[in-house]
Structures are given as C-alpha cells and as structure tokens.
C-alpha cells in the first residue's frame with residue numbers, strides 16, 4: 001500500500017493488474033482464429049478442474065503461427081493469463097512453456113530438481129514431478145521409478161531397503177485431478193483422487209505401471225512445504241519392459257552367480273537391459289564417493305558422470321542421457337551437494353548421452369540465480385576448419401544443428417593446460433576419433449591420506465567405435481586419430497586410476513558394488529574400506545590398450561563387422577607398401593606397453609575383486625604376454641600428419657614436425673621389450689622399417705632401431 005502511494009506521489013502510473021501464471025495439460029492441437037485485430041491461438045487444456053479452451057490475445061499472424069508450432073499435444077504447459085487472455089511474450093514460442101511432455105517412453109522427474117514451471121519476473125517457477133504412482137494415502141501420493149534395492153551384490157540384505165528415486169508428496173485438499181487419455185487426448189477429463197490407479201508393486205515383473213505428472217504450489221526454495229495442486233494421471237497405463245534391474249551394468253560378470261530369471265528362463269547375466277532412452281529406470285545405480293570430499297560418481301550404470309568439489313566450485317563431468325536427469329541430480333544431492341550449485345559443466349564429446357541433460361541443468365541453475373560455465377570442444381560444436389599446419393578442412397561438428405543453444409554459450413577447451421579450480425585441477429586433452437572433438441581429461445586432486453601428495457585419474461573421452469569399425473572414404477582421419485589418442489594417453493599422460501566414461505569400459509561400478517558388499521559384511525563393518533582401497537593403480541595404459549588393439553590389430557578381422565587398421569588401413573600416404581630404413585628421431589625415451597589384460601582391477605583384499613572383473617565386450621584382444629616398445633617420434637618421410645581428402649591426424653596438434661606415436665611389432669616377453677628400450681635415447685635418430693600400418697618391424701636378424709651417424 002505504502003509503495004503504491006509513493007509511486008502515485010512520484011507521478012508514476014500504477015501498473016496494470018499482474019498477469020497470473022496458470023498450468024494446464026494440452027489435450028489437442030492449437031488452432032488459429034483470424035480477425036481484424038489480429039490472430040488468436042486457441043489451445044484445449046485441462047486446467048482449473050475442467051476442460052478449457054485457452055485463447056491468446058490477438059497478435060500478428062506470424063507470431064500466432066509461432067505460438068501454434070510450439071504447442072505440443074500431450075504436454076504439461078504453463079502460461080500467463082491477463083483479463084482472460086493468454087499473454088504472448090516477446091518470444092511467441094515461449095507463450096506456452098513446456099514443463100513435461102508425455103511421450104511413449106516413461107517420464108521421471110523428482111520434485112526438487114529438473115523441469116519446473118517457467119521462471120517469470122525473476123522468480124523461479126513452481127515445481128513439477130513425474131513418474132509411476134506407487135502409493136496413495138490420505139492427502140499424499142507416492143511417485144517413483146520403481147527401483148527397489150534390498151540386497152547388496154553379494155546377496156546380503158541391506159540394513160534398509162532402498163527406493164532410490166521414490167518420493168511421497170503431500171496433496172492439497174483442493175487439488176485438481178485429471179485423467180489424461182493418451183490414446184485419444186480429446187477424451188481426457190477431470191477425475192478424482194480416489195480414482196487414481198496405483199501400480200501394484202515394485203517387482204520388475206509387474207508390467208503395468210501407472211504414470212502421472214504432478215504440479216506443486218511452491219518453487220524449489222520452499223520445496224519442503226510444497227503440496228501437490230494438480231495431478232494428471234495417464235490412461236492407458238505405461239508398460240515396463242519386464243526385465244530385471246541391477247545396480248551393476250547390464251550383463252556384468254558379477255551377475256554370473258545370480259541364477260535364472262523365472263520369467264524368461266534365461267540366466268540373469270545374459271539378459272541385456274533395455275536402452276536408456278526407452279527405459280531409464282533400468283539403468284540407475286547408487287552414487288558413490290571416490291576421493292573423500294572431492295570426487296564422486298553420480299552417473300547411471302551405463303554412462304558415467306563425475307562430480308568434483310573444490311571450495312565453492314562444483315564441477316560436473318558430462319551430463320548423461322536425456323531423460324535420466326532425475327537420477328543424476330538426486331545422486332548429486334545424495335553425495336551432499338545441491339545440483340543448482342554446480343558451477344562448471346565439462347562435456348567430453350558431442351553425443352546426446354554426454355550432453356543430454358546439460359540444457360535442463362543449466363536452466364535449473366540459472367532459474368535459481370546461479371551462473372554456470374559450460375565447456376566443450378570447439379571441434380564437436382563447430383567442426384574443424386583448420387589444422388595446426390594451416391591446412392583448411394570442412395569437417396562437420398558432432399553436435400546436430402538443432403543444438404544451437406550449445407553453440408551460443410559454450411567455452412572451448414584449451415588443450416594440455418590445467419583448468420585450475422583451487423584444490424582440483426582438470427586437464428583437457430584432445431583425443432579425436434570417436435568424434436572429431438572428443439576430449440579426455442586428467443583429474444588432479446589432493447590425496448586425502450597424504451598431505452601435499454596429489455592423485456590423478458584418467459578419463460578417456462570417447463572409447464567406442466562410433467562408425468570406425470570399417471574404413472570408408474570419410475572416416476579415414478578418424479580411424480587413425482582414434483588409436484593416436486589412445487596411445488597418446490598411454491605415452492604422454494601419467495595417472496594413478498581410471499575413471500571410465502561408460503561403465504562397460506572399466507568396472508568402476510562393479511568395484512564400488514564389491515566394496516559395498518565387503519563393507520556390508522558384519523565382519524568388516526568396523527573397518528570399512530574406501531574406493532581408493534578398492535581401485536587398483538596403474539591400469540590406465542591397459543584400459544587404453546584394449547581399444548588400441550581392437551582398432552589396430554588384425555585379430556579384430558575375425559570379429560563380425562570389424563576391419564583392423566593393420567589389414568584394411570587407412571595407411572599413411574607414402575607407406576602403402578611399407579617403408580624400409582626410414583629415419584626417426586625420438587622425442588622421448590620410449591615406453592614398454594603390455595598387451596591387454598582382461599582381468600581388470602584385481603584386488604585380493606576384496607572377495608568379489610580377487611580375480612578382477614572381466615568385461616566381456618571385445619575382450620578377445622586379451623594378450624597379457626605380448627609386449628611392445630612405443631615411442632614418440634618424428635618420422636623423416638613424406639607423410640605430413642594428415643590424410644588428404646579426409647582430415648587431420650597428427651597435424652591437429654600444434655607440435656612442430658607432427659610427431660607420431662609408433663610402436664614395435666609384438667614382442668614375446670617383457671625382457672625382449674626392455675632390451676630394446678635400453679638402447680633408446682630421447683633426441684637420437686634411428687633407422688627403422690615401417691609396415692604399411694606404420695608399425696616398427698622387429699627383424700629376426702638385426703635391431704629394430706638402428707643407430708645412425710646423424
């Protein structure tokens with residue numbers, strides 16, 4: 001009142017009545033009504049306890065067309081109403097803000113995090129949630145994704161069962177309830193709380209799952225006090241895929257002793273879980289601390305997300321699958337942090353399973369008044385136009401054109417330099433191949449156990465083939481860049497531990513589950529171990545070796561669909577028939593690389609890890625008795641670091657001479673490899689014979705590296 005009087009006293013016109021924000025569910029297509037004063041857009045929605053036709057104010061025809069295009073039937077939307085008309089803002093496509101859309105895949109969203117109604121006038125929007133209805137009480141409703149964990153991976157009961165993403169909400173007495181018919185949206189109608197069906201139980205064999213969206217009466221700042229003011233439940237019900245769900249990755253070796261699924265009659269270990277986008281509920285896992293107060297795993301059991309904490313900085317590595325954000329953000333909260341306080345998001349590469357929730361996360365942070373820096377590689381966002389030699393290329397980026405928002409607000413990496421976050425440092429390293437801008441990382445953190453000591457984790461940014469299985473005219477430079485990135489990480493990067501970007505690359509989730517089972521054993525409860533006790537060191541080179549051999553070695557030619565570089569190339573220009581007696585100048589003293597050992601993270605202290613974990617996929621390259629000498633070297637021949645007509649390989653790094661990483665043919669023992677290594681000196685020039693795949697020949701009758709006088 002006082003403020004109003006002051007405004008009038010100062011001669012300012014009193015503001016018009018504030019528009020009100022309303023939420024509704026769109027149950028039909030938007031239609032246009034033109035008149036002399038402009039065009040109105042009319043949308044049928046469920047709101048205010050009934051079916052209503054909401055019409056916008058009259059606007060120019062192009063603005064009305066933009067509104068119409070933006071309205072998606074089957075969506076929960078919010079909008080502003082003034083004098084009975086929906087207000088069309090400066091950006092007409094924002095008139096009906098979409099909070100959630102009911103598609104064919106189930107939608108999950110916890111109360112406090114994720115999508116919410118639009119922020120308006122500097123205020124965050126009210127909260128929304130989505131999932132399957134698992135309970136209904138007097139004035140409350142329970143919604144979740146059905147995940148129920150009662151035992152650890154060793155089969156011992158947990159102290160308490162865990163319903164990981166299930167929440168119970170208070171329902172306002174005057175809440176409106178609607179039944180949405182997704183088979184015929186126009187048949188949707190107001191309903192009542194009593195009529196909401198409830199999913200029968202949490203068993204994976206229960207196929208019928210009752211889906212619902214709910215809208216709260218408060219924003220996130222008052223989440224604890226928030227009550228449900230609207231419930232939209234869906235007919236017909238969702239159907240789950242009926243497949244068993246585990247915390248460990250699908251088909252994990254730790255499922256070997258789990259027996260047989262009574263429904264399909266197949267061993268649990270053989271059942272491949274449904275893909276994440278169709279069934280995010282099948283792929284959740286428990287988040288865990290890796291380094292005390294510093295490094296956490298907050299991903300799912302398929303794609304890894306890491307959270308690093310340093311003072312007031314919260315750094316998230318990758319943003320995971322779209323549709324699984326409810327898991328990641330709850331995981332962050334469970335580790336003791338607020339996802340709205342994330343300050344930095346680093347994307348490893350431009351695929352949807354790594355940036356999938358980035359936009360929602362950024363919106364959530366910014367609606368809360370926070371600021372966040374999003375980093376990604378320039379190559380994945382904008383493509384490659386030039387390499388370090390000045391060669392021009394027109395190589396398209398990894399992200400699709402539709403992700404233009406990312407282009408407008410990302411900060412590109414500067415490679416090979418640490419980003420400093422106080423007690424945490426992260427180095428981005430370019431390792432293209434999987435995509436043109438795949439970025440790997442070193443996480444360098446303080447060792448909580450030893451003052452002044454640092455520990456390092458290696459994160460390889462893109463480990464999968466992604467179209468590199470066979471050579472094509474277009475993929476040549478990526479075929480060669482991929483093993484270059486892997487061998488670069490082996491040769492040039494020293495880390496203690498592996499932090500994989502997917503769980504089928506290194507068994508980090510199995511290691512945690514084995515650790516949890518160990519600590520859950522009454523015999524160990526008084527002396528629990530940590531992840532740093534459970535993880536083994538020195539595995540990064542081995543982890544990279546697997547993929548190196550899968551793409552390089554002729555062993556892969558027997559695998560369906562695979563064609564190795566050794567046999568099928570591409571071969572570097574000038575070496576198509578091999579190159580005898582070529583001069584190479586070593587830029588390092590070389591390293592011995594052991595063949596891939598499929599028994600990863602062997603740890604005798606923890607029963608489930610005593611023989612390590614074997615990840616079946618591509619383990620045919622297992623060859624722990626093979627050894628190689630690998631060198632970083634400048635080769636004095638006609639090859640200049642790129643494939644004409646395809647793209648840059650070594651020439652993408654700004655290093656004079658475009659040095660290569662080369663290795664010898666397989667040696668039968670570590671002693672043989674050490675003997676060769678002993679004769680090598682950094683800075684010296686040797687003569688070697690190269691195969692057409694640029695492998696250093698180990699001749700039976702003379703040294704592989706022959707000294708020259710130069």
Ligand SMILES: [Zn+2]
Nearest residue numbers: 349351434462
């Ligand atoms: Zn990818």
Ligand SMILES: [Zn+2]
Nearest residue numbers: 351353354502
């Ligand atoms: Zn991926």
